[in-house]
Amino acid sequence: MVNTVLEVQNITKRFPGVIANDSISFKLNKGEIHALLGENGAGKSTLMNVIYGLYKPDEGQIFINEEAVEVQNPHDAIARGIGMVHQHFMLVPVFTVLENIVLGSETTNGPSLNLRSPRKDIQKIIDQFNLDIDLDTITEDLPVGIQQRVEIIKALYRQVDILVLDEPTAVLTPQEVDDLFKIMRSLVDQGKSIIFITHKLKEVIEIADQITVIRRGKVVGSAKPDEADQQSLATMMVGRDVDMHLHKKKAEPKEMILEVNNLVVKDANGNVEVDDVSFEIKAGEIVGIAGVQGNGQTELVNALVGMIPTESGTVKINGLPATNASPRKVTEMGSAHIPEDRLKDGRVLPFTIADNMVLNTYYLEPFAKSGIRQQEEIKEFAVDLVEKFDVRTPSAENTASSLSGGNHQKEIDAREFSRPINLLIAAQPTRGLDVGSIEYIHHRIIEKRDEGCAVMVVSTELDEIMELSDRIIVMFNGKIIDTVNADEITKEQVGLLMAGVTA
Amino acid sequence: MTDKNNNQDNKFLKHLKKNWAKYTVGILLIVAILYNYDRDPKVTQAVLASMVRHSTPLVLGALCGLIGERSGIINIGIEGQMLISAFAAFMTTAYTGNIIFGVVLGILTGMFMGYLLAIMSIALKLDQIIGGTVLNILALGITSYFYQVGLSMGQKILPIPLGKLADLPLVGRVLFNNPPITYTTFILVFVVHYILFHTKWGLRTRAVGEHPRAADTVGVDVFKIRYVNLIIAGGVAGLAGSFLSLEAVGSFERAMTNGRGFVALAVMIFGRWTPFGAWGAALLFGFASAMQTQINFSGALDIPYQFISMLPYLLTIVVLAGFVGRSRAPAASGVPYEKEG
Amino acid sequence: MTKENKKKDDQIKERSFGIVGVIWKKISVPLTSIFLALFIGGLIMAISGSDPFEAYGALFQSAFGDINGWGRTLEKATPLIFSGLAVTFAFKAGLFNIGTQGQLLMGAITSAYLGFAITGLPAIIHIPLALLGGALAGALFGSIPGLLKTRTGAHEVITTIMLNYVAINITDYLSNGPLKEVSSSDVVARTPPIEASAEIPQVAGLPLGFFIAIIFAVFVWWILEKTTLGFEIRTAGLSGTAAKYAGIKVTAIIVITMVISGALAGLGGAVETQGIVGRYQPGFNTGLGFDGITVALLGKVHPIGNIFSALLIGSMKAGGAKMQFVADVTPEITNVVQALMLFFVAADRVVRWIIRQRETDDEGLTLTTGWGN
Amino acid sequence: MSKKYLLIVVLVFALVIAGCTAADAPEATCADEETLCVGFVTDVGEVDDKSFNQASWEAVQEFAAANDVFEVDYVETRDAKDYEANINLFVEAGYDVIVTSGFAIGDYTAAAALANPDIYFIGVDQYQGFDVPNFTGVQFNEDYSGFLAGAVAAMLTETDIVAGVYGTNLVPPVQKFKQGFEAGAAYINPDITVISTYSPGGFETGFTDPEWGATTAAQAIDNGADIVFGAGGQTGNGAIIEAGTQGKLCIGVDVDQWLTLPEAHACLVTSATKLIGPAVIDMLDAYMTDTIPEGNYIGGAGLAPYHDFEALITGDMQDILDQIVLDLESGAILTGFVLEE
Structure with missing residues (x-):
């Protein structure tokens, strides 16, 4: 018997200037993983926010257990059995895991907060679904994958039957994705239903029971995973044929650009984050740094570009010493850095796009002459880049915060790629981007390589590493566990290395 | 089992390692106090009792500030809240002759000021520094404009010795022979700590101050938490005002807060946004103030008195720079919350 | 009236309101804010039995009625512009400088010292020299919280508050001790008067200091908006990590900002000493630094805005006594008016609603991004 | 839409400005020869300070009540730099005697006396070392x-x-x-x-x-x-x-x-x-009878009842x-x- 637990009918949601959802309908059955597939900006998140009570729909109706309802707010949604794991985790960083889970559904003991009995209940959930987590850890100290688990437990603790996972794999390593899928399976096995929002085709085929594809706010098709293939889904999702594979020439490594010897980096508390790491990158090759999030890659990048100090070891760029060089020095040595957190690190949101385009070259001619900024030059430069890199904005004088989605990434790429560089350090260059944008960025990275640039790509997306890299360095626990040529190793082998398993 | 024990040992060691400076200073202080008490009980008592008196309005002001900031609203209007409450408390007492009415009205006035700040920073989304500044200037203007000459409230609030406790050596005079608002302050430190860290309301408050969106998504009413907390915090500032006019002085004078609201702000940050931290910081400042007076009393230091006068301020800076260092404010404080959609 | 006529009528209206309309759009909100604040202040006066028209009339007449009034208004506004600029400048780097009062005092006493201790210089050298000394003293005093913050993490809000009191005591000591004026008839704690060559003169009855202040306001605006240093400061103020990424030495920026902020406050003290007081005397600079916070906020944390907000507050200070003299109204009512002005200027949404003006997508005023680190 | 409001605002402003031109009239009579007007300028502070400003002001009022004084008025000094301007308010209004209070205002009183030989100045707490005929400094031991x-x-x-x-x-x-x-x-x-x-x-x-x-x-x-x-x-x-x-x-x-x-x-x-009140009344009385001592006058000092x-x-x-x-x-x-x- 098919039991529909959630149905949305003709949901329409308009924002000034855009129709985010245009008469969307779909059904979620009990015990089903229903994938909502669509590019960024297709309207998936808006739809989920409507279901979750964060937005009011302009038209349409939601049915829960075949009963028409109006979800007032998230609290109401939870009460009706809908839980949501947001793409940006809704966790209080300084709280313990336990505190984060009980927040909003606290039990009390007289006036006091009672954490004892929830602890037992939560432990039960943890055991039941094999979630393995320490409830007393401070949340911000946890790796992303585990934080996501906290979100799932949060929902389960509220006894939801329907779980909405918004791009849950975007930030996960392959192993973590596997773990997540296991958890999802065990959830549906025990009677929960899941809405799985993603733009990753492969995952959809792997895990979903039913697929609904959304494009520009409309449902453009649906499929069963066993009837669909990646290519057809991609075409449906993007609205045109997509080249799924990168075509790149074989690398022709030339002179040495980056040399790292015995590098050690410690964090503020003295914990070793990067442990005796040595490697080199030559002009004309792409080296991928693979590894599960939190194994020292972030610190490695930050140390290389001068954002954090190194403990010991040496770094050379173009044969010149660059150990503990300032970010500016590193930039001036001809390197570009695409930071991991694009919203926070690489840009100043209240500034204009033009100012962001010169964020690390503002002091150089022609943007400044003897300490005085040359507004005209900056504007000209920015307008040019906006056009060249297809940054979607009415004007380069608009603030960076007005940009949407992938345009943030394009803005940074435009700035970093526009300089003459011979070293490109890209951290998670495509995180959270849609297929079209990923395709675009990958091509640009390869283009840079072919121009003779040494490229270091740090990614937790194994596919990305496999596709882009000429050589792959796998980090585990702050150490380089192995360095391999990309065409001599399978994805599965890299995955094992990332888990710390050496052959 | 042993593993767990080990773990706990480790935690303890880690804690010690991290806080050794605090503990060392604390132990040294206690030793020094006891030594002095042995040598000159009267002066030691006098200094410590004065320390408590100096610290009371600062603790209350800091509590007001931190309740607000813990829920995400910066409050630099403590000075104004205190001043206008002191005024209201005094006027009420002068007209009704009833000190309890005065205290109640002082608190209510503080709450109203808190409500004003809440409207400005939550509903109107004014910059919170502006909201606080508005309160400060407004309070100064209103109290001076409506100040009346010749009013008298009779006797100010008297100390209530707590039975036998008050006869204890040293602590008796310092802790257990105080007027009621001072006792209330002691209790409030514990109460605010308890509420912040051991109740549902406190958990939600801290969540709202750190990550309001997260709190919102689990059904916590961000605005309600902020409103209520700011009003309660205003009440605490109101109590501080009542303390100033009814308990400490027994009269109202224009601008009688004399910057205490700002020092309270410093005390709050110094105390890392925790009630006990604020208490400690206020006591430190109070101790330095009392020492400054005592040095002048003793006439022992023959240097221009302005240098002695700098003592509390310099000591605060030195301790802050030398021992406390960086502190982390609640992440969302100062940022107006916008609901989605 | 036919339709066509009405249309024509509308057109005429449009045209006649053309330029005025544009200006009105710009100034309607601040103007209405001022008006509303005055109105409510007047209401309070009326309720408490005073005549608001008489009071405001006296205030206005005293502050702007003649050249003397203008002179005093500008005199009052001058140090406020400087302390407002000091606060504004620090805000731009994300720093809350509550210590302008202390920096201003240090500047004032230093310029007084240079003003009386050095003799025989021509004014063209002596005036800028003493001003420079005041600026340096303020800068030095302002650098302390900057250095403490970058070296030890000590929060500038605490250190600047504490240093205010330290500055009061230092200047009290100096003016009552080593720098005290020695004369048999005079026992007040104060320095000797500065040399005539250090005095900033009046120009046609107006204080030259005010024009110096305007030059500095423009200069500060220029630094912030047009120079790379300003870019660095604003970047650091908005995002520490982005600044670091951009190769900006955030710690250096914090110190530089506090130095410049302190220098501006110190200059305010120096201009006050050389232009108005003529010596250093304790109690003569009370509140000038603290008012800088109000001035900066009322000026929307914009260097040029500071000039207008300082004039506004300055006029109330200049006219307050006359208001009391003529209308028997306690001048502190102007504090209430100031608070309301600040409120309405910041709550422009409320004001727009009142005057039924459509919201522009003018960015709201945001200066606090928390207490930072 | 907004244009209507523009008109209203402009009109009201015009009214306000019109109001101020009308406000000057009543003060003019102090300038008459036959009227006696006494003005009082405080030191920084208020006339109701329960201390020396208040004592002087009460004395001025008392004198006015006992004599045929056309007008008495006071101005409170808010900012030490306003001494001169505040004295000038009375000078411009044609007052005959101006009493100033406080040490710091002394120089300005003397300067005003020099500039306005027709007005008599009495400076409380001031030493008259300036050799000005129309200025008496009153001091106390x-x-x-x-x-x-x-x-x-x-x-x-x-x-x-x-x-x-x-x-x-x-x-x-x-x-x-x-x-x-x-x-x-x-x-x-x-x-x-x-x-x-x-x-x-x-x-x-x-x-x-x-x-x-x-x-x-x-x-x-x-x-x-x-x-x-x-x-x-x-x-x-x-x-x-x-x-x-x-x-x-x-x-x-x-x-x-x-x-x-x-x-x-x-x-x-x-x-x-220090017998401020009596000294001020004595001086004013002496002014009436033209026996006021130019230069300095030592007022009484002693114990109160x-x-x-x-x-x-x-x-x-x-x-x-x-x-x-x-x-x-x-x-x-x-x-x-x-x-x-």
Whole structure:
């Protein structure tokens, strides 16, 4: 018997200037993983926010257990059995895991907060679904994958039957994705239903029971995973044929650009984050740094570009010493850095796009002459880049915060790629981007390589590493566990290395 | 089992390692106090009792500030809240002759000021520094404009010795022979700590101050938490005002807060946004103030008195720079919350 | 009236309101804010039995009625512009400088010292020299919280508050001790008067200091908006990590900002000493630094805005006594008016609603991004 | 839509401006030859400061009530830089006599006197060293009354510890009170302990911080003092009230504080006064009869009545005090006042 637990009918949601959802309908059955597939900006998140009570729909109706309802707010949604794991985790960083889970559904003991009995209940959930987590850890100290688990437990603790996972794999390593899928399976096995929002085709085929594809706010098709293939889904999702594979020439490594010897980096508390790491990158090759999030890659990048100090070891760029060089020095040595957190690190949101385009070259001619900024030059430069890199904005004088989605990434790429560089350090260059944008960025990275640039790509997306890299360095626990040529190793082998398993 | 024990040992060691400076200073202080008490009980008592008196309005002001900031609203209007409450408390007492009415009205006035700040920073989304500044200037203007000459409230609030406790050596005079608002302050430190860290309301408050969106998504009413907390915090500032006019002085004078609201702000940050931290910081400042007076009393230091006068301020800076260092404010404080959609 | 006529009528209206309309759009909100604040202040006066028209009339007449009034208004506004600029400048780097009062005092006493201790210089050298000394003293005093913050993490809000009191005591000591004026008839704690060559003169009855202040306001605006240093400061103020990424030495920026902020406050003290007081005397600079916070906020944390907000507050200070003299109204009512002005200027949404003006997508005023680190 | 409102705003502004031109008229009559107008400019502070400003202003009013004075008015100085402007308000309005109050205003009074030979200036607490014919500086021997207060304190203390809580040392009168008090106490009892301190607030808060005064007085009492001499505006008042609350004795300053500070009735034995009011009235009367002494005038200084504490002062004590008064005047006793730095 098919039991529909959630149905949305003709949901329409308009924002000034855009129709985010245009008469969307779909059904979620009990015990089903229903994938909502669509590019960024297709309207998936808006739809989920409507279901979750964060937005009011302009038209349409939601049915829960075949009963028409109006979800007032998230609290109401939870009460009706809908839980949501947001793409940006809704966790209080300084709280313990336990505190984060009980927040909003606290039990009390007289006036006091009672954490004892929830602890037992939560432990039960943890055991039941094999979630393995320490409830007393401070949340911000946890790796992303585990934080996501906290979100799932949060929902389960509220006894939801329907779980909405918004791009849950975007930030996960392959192993973590596997773990997540296991958890999802065990959830549906025990009677929960899941809405799985993603733009990753492969995952959809792997895990979903039913697929609904959304494009520009409309449902453009649906499929069963066993009837669909990646290519057809991609075409449906993007609205045109997509080249799924990168075509790149074989690398022709030339002179040495980056040399790292015995590098050690410690964090503020003295914990070793990067442990005796040595490697080199030559002009004309792409080296991928693979590894599960939190194994020292972030610190490695930050140390290389001068954002954090190194403990010991040496770094050379173009044969010149660059150990503990300032970010500016590193930039001036001809390197570009695409930071991991694009919203926070690489840009100043209240500034204009033009100012962001010169964020690390503002002091150089022609943007400044003897300490005085040359507004005209900056504007000209920015307008040019906006056009060249297809940054979607009415004007380069608009603030960076007005940009949407992938345009943030394009803005940074435009700035970093526009300089003459011979070293490109890209951290998670495509995180959270849609297929079209990923395709675009990958091509640009390869283009840079072919121009003779040494490229270091740090990614937790194994596919990305496999596709882009000429050589792959796998980090585990702050150490380089192995360095391999990309065409001599399978994805599965890299995955094992990332888990710390050496052959 | 042993593993767990080990773990706990480790935690303890880690804690010690991290806080050794605090503990060392604390132990040294206690030793020094006891030594002095042995040598000159009267002066030691006098200094410590004065320390408590100096610290009371600062603790209350800091509590007001931190309740607000813990829920995400910066409050630099403590000075104004205190001043206008002191005024209201005094006027009420002068007209009704009833000190309890005065205290109640002082608190209510503080709450109203808190409500004003809440409207400005939550509903109107004014910059919170502006909201606080508005309160400060407004309070100064209103109290001076409506100040009346010749009013008298009779006797100010008297100390209530707590039975036998008050006869204890040293602590008796310092802790257990105080007027009621001072006792209330002691209790409030514990109460605010308890509420912040051991109740549902406190958990939600801290969540709202750190990550309001997260709190919102689990059904916590961000605005309600902020409103209520700011009003309660205003009440605490109101109590501080009542303390100033009814308990400490027994009269109202224009601008009688004399910057205490700002020092309270410093005390709050110094105390890392925790009630006990604020208490400690206020006591430190109070101790330095009392020492400054005592040095002048003793006439022992023959240097221009302005240098002695700098003592509390310099000591605060030195301790802050030398021992406390960086502190982390609640992440969302100062940022107006916008609901989605 | 036919339709066509009405249309024509509308057109005429449009045209006649053309330029005025544009200006009105710009100034309607601040103007209405001022008006509303005055109105409510007047209401309070009326309720408490005073005549608001008489009071405001006296205030206005005293502050702007003649050249003397203008002179005093500008005199009052001058140090406020400087302390407002000091606060504004620090805000731009994300720093809350509550210590302008202390920096201003240090500047004032230093310029007084240079003003009386050095003799025989021509004014063209002596005036800028003493001003420079005041600026340096303020800068030095302002650098302390900057250095403490970058070296030890000590929060500038605490250190600047504490240093205010330290500055009061230092200047009290100096003016009552080593720098005290020695004369048999005079026992007040104060320095000797500065040399005539250090005095900033009046120009046609107006204080030259005010024009110096305007030059500095423009200069500060220029630094912030047009120079790379300003870019660095604003970047650091908005995002520490982005600044670091951009190769900006955030710690250096914090110190530089506090130095410049302190220098501006110190200059305010120096201009006050050389232009108005003529010596250093304790109690003569009370509140000038603290008012800088109000001035900066009322000026929307914009260097040029500071000039207008300082004039506004300055006029109330200049006219307050006359208001009391003529209308028997306690001048502190102007504090209430100031608070309301600040409120309405910041709550422009409320004001727009009142005057039924459509919201522009003018960015709201945001200066606090928390207490930072 | 907004244009209508523009018109309204402009109209109302026009009204406001029109209002101000009309506001000037009534003041004009002071300029007439036959009318007598007396103006009063305060030192920084208010006319109702329960201290010297108030005393002068009340004297001016009293004089006006007894004589045919057309108009009296006051202006409170908010900013020390306004002394000149505030005096000029009266000058421009054609006032005949202008009384100014406070040390710091002296220079400006003299300058105004020079510029306006037709107006007579009386400067309270000011030394007239300028050789201006139309300016009388009134001073008081604060050290005399301080000496007497010290003697009273020394005679009444049971603990042999007496305390003084003072404003700032930046103004000579406070120093004079302090040194006189200490000399007087030592004159009665050479072994007496006098503990005292100035406020750390300088001009900013030195005279306006009653809470600091109260806390400091409490600390002094904890040190064993049983008489508190509070000399420093509101700061001193705070100290006095605290002494009363704790059941100790206190001595007021400047004026008979029994009359200005009813809260002090519990403890106020007497006040070390300078007879500001009588001096001002004397001067004004002398002006009326053209007998005003140009240059300087030393007003009276002494002890205020004991009021409810009459019984405490025995006949013997009063005899000693009377003798001191004579000796001070004859120079047999010197207070030893020297200006401190």
